[in-house]
Amino acid sequence: MSITEPVATHAQGVDEAPESADYLARRTLRSGTAGWVLLAGLGVSYVISGDYAGWNSGLGEGGWGGLVIAGAVIAAMYFAMVLGMAEMSSALPAAGGGYTFARRALGPWGGYATGTAILIEYAIAPAAIATFIGAYVESLNLFGIVDGWWIYLVVYAVFIGIHLTGAGEALKAMFVITAIALVGLLIFAVAAAGRFDAGNLLDIPATDAVGASSFLPYGYLGIWAAVPFAIWFFLAVEGVPLAAEEARDPARNVPRGIIVSMSILIVTGAMVLLLAPGAAGSAAMAGSGNPLVEALGDTGVAKVVNYIGLAGLVASFFSIMYAYSRQTFALSRAGYLPKSLSVTNSRKSPTLALIVPGVIGFALSLTGQGATLLNMAVFGAAVSYVLMMVSHIVLRRREPDMPRPYRTPGGIATTSFALVVACLAVIATFLVDPLAAGLTLAAFAAFLVYFGVYSRHRLVANSPDEEFAALADAERDVT
Numbered sequence: 001m002s003i004t005e006p007v008a009t010h011a012q013g014v015d016e017a018p019e020s021a022d023y024l025a026r027r028t029l030r031s032g033t034a035g036w037v038l039l040a041g042l043g044v045s046y047v048i049s050g051d052y053a054g055w056n057s058g059l060g061e062g063g064w065g066g067l068v069i070a071g072a073v074i075a076a077m078y079f080a081m082v083l084g085m086a087e088m089s090s091a092l093p094a095a096g097g098g099y100t101f102a103r104r105a106l107g108p109w110g111g112y113a114t115g116t117a118i119l120i121e122y123a124i125a126p127a128a129i130a131t132f133i134g135a136y137v138e139s140l141n142l143f144g145i146v147d148g149w150w151i152y153l154v155v156y157a158v159f160i161g162i163h164l165t166g167a168g169e170a171l172k173a174m175f176v177i178t179a180i181a182l183v184g185l186l187i188f189a190v191a192a193a194g195r196f197d198a199g200n201l202l203d204i205p206a207t208d209a210v211g212a213s214s215f216l217p218y219g220y221l222g223i224w225a226a227v228p229f230a231i232w233f234f235l236a237v238e239g240v241p242l243a244a245e246e247a248r249d250p251a252r253n254v255p256r257g258i259i260v261s262m263s264i265l266i267v268t269g270a271m272v273l274l275l276a277p278g279a280a281g282s283a284a285m286a287g288s289g290n291p292l293v294e295a296l297g298d299t300g301v302a303k304v305v306n307y308i309g310l311a312g313l314v315a316s317f318f319s320i321m322y323a324y325s326r327q328t329f330a331l332s333r334a335g336y337l338p339k340s341l342s343v344t345n346s347r348k349s350p351t352l353a354l355i356v357p358g359v360i361g362f363a364l365s366l367t368g369q370g371a372t373l374l375n376m377a378v379f380g381a382a383v384s385y386v387l388m389m390v391s392h393i394v395l396r397r398r399e400p401d402m403p404r405p406y407r408t409p410g411g412i413a414t415t416s417f418a419l420v421v422a423c424l425a426v427i428a429t430f431l432v433d434p435l436a437a438g439l440t441l442a443a444f445a446a447f448l449v450y451f452g453v454y455s456r457h458r459l460v461a462n463s464p465d466e467e468f469a470a471l472a473d474a475e476r477d478v479t
Contacts, residue, residue, distance in 0.1 A: 014108045016335075016461035024462065027333045027342045029245045029326075029350075036253040036260070038171050039240055042319055043261025045178035046236035049316030051185060051272045052292055052309040053132040057371050058229025060286035061432060062222035064201045064277050065215035070226040071233060071273055075266050077421035078234040081385055082262045083408045084392040084415040086255035089241035090406040091395075093250035096330035097241040098388045100465045105391035105398070108456060111465070114387040115331045116447040118239075119357070120380030120440060122324035124373055125236060127361040129317045130155055131370035135289035136310045140303075152365040159318050160358050163325065166347035171243075174322070177315040184308025185268055188292050191301040192275035200281040201274075227428040228378040233269035235381055236316070237262055238388070239323035242330075245464075255406040321358065328353035334463040336455050375436040379429040383444065385422035389415045 058067040088101040096103070096111075098118050103111025130152040137151050162173060206212040209219030216222055240258040244250040247257075272292070277285050280295040288294045292309055296302035329350040332342035341352045364373060392415040395402065408414050429437040460466060 014456040016459040018462040019460050036256040039257025040260040041175040043237050043240045045174045045315040045319040048181045049313040050232040052312045054232040056285045056291040058226040059282045062226030063204045063217035064282040066222035067226045069223045070230040074230040077418045080414045080418040087408040089254040090251045091404045093244035094464045096465045102391045105394040112336050112451050117380045117384035119327045121377050123357040125377040126320050127364035128370050128373035130365040133313045156362045160354050164349050174319050181312030181315050188305045192279040195279040203281045204283050231378050242326040251405040324357045325353040335459040372436045375433040376440040379437045379440040382425040389419035
């Protein structure tokens with residue numbers, strides 16, 4: 001049989017054929033570049049911009065009380081989800097992350113749908129962050145820039161260039177920038193604590209909504225409306241498993257890295273949510289483009305935090321760019337997306353997987369609609385969370401004997417909780433911005449049409465993710 005002869009290998013109407021050794025040799029990443037400390041830093045860097053900007057729009061949807069309740073529920077969901085992903089990443093360490101897990105559990109359609117939702121999240125989130133970077137640069141009056149599109153172009157071009165130099169170099173750079181951003185949060189916390197007034201937390205007047213009070217000024221529905229902004233505190237931490245093929249001892253280090261990073265982010269998110277509105281008032285923070293700076297007023301410390309806050313935004317922008325490139329790489333290598341997107345350069349970085357989503361993200365950033373882009377990214381994320389938690393439950397039930405170096409505490413009860421909250425989060429995106437959620441749903445549907453019409457007939461049977469699934473199928477046939 002030739003290497004290009006299609007072979008129907010799965011029951012969901014897909015055709016797979018093996019590719020040559022040269023095909024896979026041109027699509028390899030550099031392994032062994034990250035231990036658990038760098039992976040934990042990667043997880044924090046994905047998210048840390050959410051502490052500096054974006055979350056505060058939730059104050060305008062649910063008030064401080066609504067955002068606190070939504071934040072507590074979402075933090076619990078993320079921690080439960082991370083525990084489930086830690087198990088799956090230890091059992092299936094590949095660059096596809098959530099797509100790899102879902103491919104094994106839910107077949108080609110489920111794997112592709114999950115990977116697409118993750119890719120939508122990671123392609124749009126940097127565009128939202130770019131608009132926040134622009135707001136910070138303009139507030140600092142750097143270089144006299146008053147039009148953000150120049151900033152968007154520069155950050156995309158510079159950081160794509162750095163990523164093209166190799167994963168080891170990029171991860172180390174991300175780690176340093178993230179450490180600086182964490183120092184900035186500590187400086188903010190010390191300064192804001194001296195300005196804290198508990199009365200500021202509840203300064204948004206109560207409306208006539210059902211259940212409205214000083215604690216919940218927008219009523220019970222406001223809690224739900226605040227959910228997408230609570231997600232911004234943790235959005236993209238689930239991307240740590242995307243580094244599995246470039247990690248040392250991934251079965252051990254990926255679970256440790258993602259759990260440590262999530263623990264850090266819970267602490268920083270709670271700190272910001274308490275101190276920023278407490279220092280300047282929830283009403284003032286609700287519409288702020290750079291809330292931590294404005295919370296400190298016109299002070300020297302505010303200026304320092306402003307500069308460091310820019311580092312925090314850059315850290316997340318930089319790291320999510322890494323995530324979208326690895327998700328694109330994995331889907332392309334297996335044939336779900338055009339195969340040219342997964343070719344790596346001499347430094348083992350996927351060139352087009354970095355450039356093509358970057359061009360799309362830059363185009364989206366030109367809209368300047370950071371809040372809308374945020375909600376679009378959250379929609380993609382929430383859909384992927386639903387599918388990944390279903391994957392964990394399916395794998396636990398269908399493959400109980402699959403080797404799992406790490407096992408989720410609580411098992412499927414833990415991930416079932418995350419699944420229920422993720423389903424509610426998907427609905428919440430339509431509640432906050434129906435147009436943004438609808439447009440993202442349309443893009444998601446277009447990806448599925450592409451798979452149904454074209455790429456499901458061109459999958460690569462000997463790609464790592466497809467081999468994981470084929471092995472599982474063979475084992476089931478034997479037993």
